[in-house]
Each structure stands twice: as C-alpha cells, then as structure tokens.
Amino acid sequence: MARLALVTGGTRGIGEAICLALKDAGFAVVANYVGSEERAKAFTEQSGIPAYKWNVADHQACHDAVARIEAAHGPIEVLVNNAGITRDATMLKMTFEMWREVIEVNLGGCFNMAKAVYPGMRERKWGRIVNIGSINGQAGQIGQVNYAAAKAGIHGFTKALAQEGARFGVTVNAVAPGYIDTDMVAAVPPEVLEKIVARIPAGRLGQAHEIARGVVFLCGEDAGFITGSTLSINGGQHMY
Ligand code: CAA
Numbered sequence: 001m002a003r004l005a006l007v008t009g010g011t012r013g014i015g016e017a018i019c020l021a022l023k024d025a026g027f028a029v030v031a032n033y034v035g036s037e038e039r040a041k042a043f044t045e046q047s048g049i050p051a052y053k054w055n056v057a058d059h060q061a062c063h064d065a066v067a068r069i070e071a072a073h074g075p076i077e078v079l080v081n082n083a084g085i086t087r088d089a090t091m092l093k094m095t096f097e098m099w100r101e102v103i104e105v106n107l108g109g110c111f112n113m114a115k116a117v118y119p120g121m122r123e124r125k126w127g128r129i130v131n132i133g134s135i136n137g138q139a140g141q142i143g144q145v146n147y148a149a150a151k152a153g154i155h156g157f158t159k160a161l162a163q164e165g166a167r168f169g170v171t172v173n174a175v176a177p178g179y180i181d182t183d184m185v186a187a188v189p190p191e192v193l194e195k196i197v198a199r200i201p202a203g204r205l206g207q208a209h210e211i212a213r214g215v216v217f218l219c220g221e222d223a224g225f226i227t228g229s230t231l232s233i234n235g236g237q238h239m240y
Helices: 013-024 037-047 059-073 096-124 135-139 145-168 190-198 208-219
Strands: 004-007 028-033 051-053 076-081 127-132 170-177 230-233
Touching: 004 013, 004 059, 013 028, 013 037, 013 076, 013 208, 028 037, 028 059, 037 051, 051 059, 059 076, 059 096, 076 096, 076 208, 096 127, 096 145, 096 170, 127 145, 127 208, 135 145, 135 170, 135 230, 145 170, 170 208, 208 230
Parallel strands: 004 028, 004 076, 028 051, 076 127, 127 170, 170 230
Antiparallel strands: none
C-alpha cells in the first residue's frame, strides 16, 4: 500500500508542488491549509488530493487533525512541514505581534506537527520528516529578524530530532529554498526583488517544482541513511 504523506501549507506555492510531486512518486497525499477555502477547493478538484483546514500554530488542532486524518487514511508516514508566513519589516518597525506570529506558525508549527506524528513513526520504525527552511534562515535577511530566526530554528530542530529518530528509522531533514517564484516572493517590493535576483548566480528565481524534487528525494525508501542534512536549493545564492 502507498505510504501516506501529509504536507502542511500544501494547497499552493511550494507546498502544492510538493503534494503533486509526492503523488507522482507513488505516495498517498493529504494537504493542510488555513487560508483560502476557494484555493483549497480548486486544488482538491484539480489534484484529487484531500485538503484539511487547521492552523499549524494551534497545538491541539494539530493533534486533532492528525487523529482525524489517520482514522480516515491510515498512519502518516511522511510529514512535510512546509507551512510558513512572512511579516517583513526592519527592526525599528517590527512589532511584537509580527515576531510572535511568524515564530508560532513557522517554527511552532514544526514542533506541533512533529509532536503529533513522530510517536507513531518511531513505533513503526519508519518515517520521513522534511522541514522547509530557507536561505534566509542560513544567511539572514534585511527585514526578517522574525522569519530568519524561525527558519534558523527549523534547521536546529531538524538536526536535534534527526539524532533522536535515527535509531528508529525516522529521518529528519531540511530543504532550504532560495528565492522561488511564489506569492510569498511576489510580495517583495519589485525594486528590492530586482536587487535580490541580481545576486542569484543562476540569474533567475527558482520554480516550486525544483524544491519539490529535493523533498521527494529525501522521502524515498533509499534515503534512509540521509538524516540531519540540509539540502540547499537556491541557484547558487548561498553555499552553506
Ligand atoms: N536586499 C537588498 N536590499 C534590500 C533588501 C534586500 N533583501 N531589503 C531592503 N533592501 C534595501 C531597499 O532596496 C532600500 O534600499 P534604498 O534605500 O537604496 O532604496 C533599503 O534597503 C531600505 O528598504 P525599504 O526602503 O524597502 O524599507 P522599508 O521599511 O520600506 O521596507 C522591507 C523594508 C520590509 C524589509 C522591504 O524592503 C522588503 O520587503 N524587503 C524584502 C525582504 C525579503 O527579502 N523578504 C523575503 C520574502 S520571501 C521569503 O522569505 C521566502 C524565502 O524563504 C526566501
């Protein structure tokens, strides 16, 4: 039977591409979303992938959703922690609320979801957790002390849980995208984005499917010895 993968923030952008690529690779896939109902409906209609709504920042909601999904579809064997938001502002303008929201969704969401699925993976002696980090968690970025801290936290979280899970067949890795052609990057002011793209050796933004490619690789049966690693996919912008 196909292994079941859950992708948070899975109905658009990088998450959508990951869902489609995992499905193509033979996984059964379930997506999570929190925002646009309409977008999620269209995603499910087009892909045949069910989408469940909850906020990954809500610890109890994550537990409840995982219980509901496992009752309906079987054990979650692959978790892709992709859900993420930006609330960009330079330090002088960043509010505590902008800090809190980004930390709770981007980093708290990883803990909440892993906490819900990891015990089952450990017991079954097989699991794949892939956390979506960021070039900006590796290198920092003007206007993103919140996002960079959350993403750097994801990289530490990955390495710590990887050490815990290794004996039990549970691998935990990160993929660190650079600037990818998604709604999130489209929200960067055009004159700023121009400066950023000028610093990408590949000379262009990445495409969501180029991130999905790396995620699928880390979820494979034959990727069992790869754990605690970070796969940077950024067109050469930052080598870490
Ligand atoms: N690279 C180079 N220059 C940058 C920059 C960047 N990332 N961010 C800001 N600057 C420059 C601006 O161009 C501007 O330069 P000039 O004074 O020469 O015109 C200067 O810094 C001040 O910036 P702003 O005038 O824009 O200041 P602001 O207060 O109006 O806005 C900001 C600040 C919110 C940080 C805005 O500049 C911004 O949104 N920057 C982009 C931040 C960013 O890269 N976010 C990534 C989002 S995508 C993502 O996060 C996905 C991922 O994982 C990669």
